[in-house]
Amino acid sequence: MSRRPEPVQVVKERRDAALAALAGSIPYAGFLGIRFERMGDELTALLPYDEKLIGNPVLPALHGGVTAAFLEVTAIVGLAWTHLWEEIESGRIDARHLGAENLPALPRTIDFTVDYLRSGLPRDAYARATITRSGRRYASVRVEAWQDNRARPHAQAVGHFLMPAREGRKAP
Amino acid sequence: MQKPSQQEKTAIARAFTEALPHCRALGMEMLSVGEGEAAIAMDYDPRFVGDPKTGVIHGGAVSALMDTCCGAAVMSHPRAPSITATIDLRIDYMRPATPGQKIVARATCYNVTRSVAFVRAVATDEDESRPVATATGTFTADHALAARHGEEKP
Numbered sequence: 334m335s336r337r338p339e340p341v342q343v344v345k346e347r348r349d350a351a352l353a354a355l356a357g358s359i360p361y362a363g364f365l366g367i368r369f370e371r372m373g374d375e376l377t378a379l380l381p382y383d384e385k386l387i388g389n390p391v392l393p394a395l396h397g398g399v400t401a402a403f404l405e406v407t408a409i410v411g412l413a414w415t416h417l418w419e420e421i422e423s424g425r426i427d428a429r430h431l432g433a434e435n436l437p438a439l440p441r442t443i444d445f446t447v448d449y450l451r452s453g454l455p456r457d458a459y460a461r462a463t464i465t466r467s468g469r470r471y472a473s474v475r476v477e478a479w480q481d482n483r484a485r486p487h488a489q490a491v492g493h494f495l496m497p498a499r500e501g502r503k504a505p
Numbered sequence: 506m507q508k509p510s511q512q513e514k515t516a517i518a519r520a521f522t523e524a525l526p527h528c529r530a531l532g533m534e535m536l537s538v539g540e541g542e543a544a545i546a547m548d549y550d551p552r553f554v555g556d557p558k559t560g561v562i563h564g565g566a567v568s569a570l571m572d573t574c575c576g577a578a579v580m581s582h583p584r585a586p587s588i589t590a591t592i593d594l595r596i597d598y599m600r601p602a603t604p605g606q607k608i609v610a611r612a613t614c615y616n617v618t619r620s621v622a623f624v625r626a627v628a629t630d631e632d633e634s635r636p637v638a639t640a641t642g643t644f645t646a647d648h649a650l651a652a653r654h655g656e657e658k659p
Contacts, residue, residue, distance in 0.1 A: 390526060
């Protein structure tokens with residue numbers, strides 16, 4: 334038995350709508366100007382340069398807190414996206430009617446450790462998160478941020494997150 | 506150039522932090538700084554919210570506050586140069602900050618070696634008995650770099 338595959342445009346619209354709803358639901362990410370680009374289920378976070386992101390105006394360099402926040406937003410959205418992806422692809426959540434009010438609860442940060450590898454230059458930054466462990470209750474995420482050169486990250490981080498209780502999941 | 510006096514270092518740390526564009530964007534207010542200790546406040550702002558369902562401030566905004574406060578504590582330390590950069594910073598989130606309340610970070614630079622400054626910090630909201638977050642970090646204490654910028658070794 335074979336099912337006709339969905340038209341590519343329908344699939345793309347569903348996934349892009351879900352990502353837009355998720356990324357748009359975090360006011361602080363909007364304040365910093367963070368955006369997300371998607372290739373399949375892989376996300377890349379973008380932080381376009383802005384004067385208000387500068388810490389040291391003499392160098393000038395991005396504020397360490399901006400880099401930390403960028404990495405943490407990337408980790409949280411990355412985690413939430415992985416779970417949202419399963420929900421929308423299985424049809425349990427309808428991406429067309431996804432808003433801040435009916436999005437699944439976001440993971441909560443337990444701890445977050447940032448290594449500052451190089452000074453953040455006054456230009457755009459990018460980041461990608463890797464989920465190293467995703468359990469029912471706890472998740473571990475690694476994030477890397479870079480600017481001009483992907484091989485020379487300016488910061489990396491590891492964090493632990495508390496996952497929201499999900500409906501319809503069996504106790505272990 | 507002479508090594509700056511403690512009062513001058515405190516003034517430098519305060520002026521420097523207040524001149525940082527991102528600290529202004531977050532509305533940070535230096536409450537006190539000197540002798541390796543610093544306290545900085547950040548008012549609640551709906552733009553800094555991490556989860557609109559709860560109205561809780563995003564961890565990233567708390568990180569920015571902690572990083573600034575730790576850096577100011579290092580710069581004001583008698584044995585540290587007044588130029589520093591974060592090497593690493595770990596934040597532990599104890600509980601969500603209560604929406605609507607100001608967050609205050611207090612940092613202590615408790616040791617400075619020839620090249621590294623060690624810092625810890627606590628952030629609280631109005632209930633000061635229950636910390637919102639704690640931080641531990643290491644910062645550069647590059648005396649050679651400071652000397653190139655005209656500062657004498659302490």
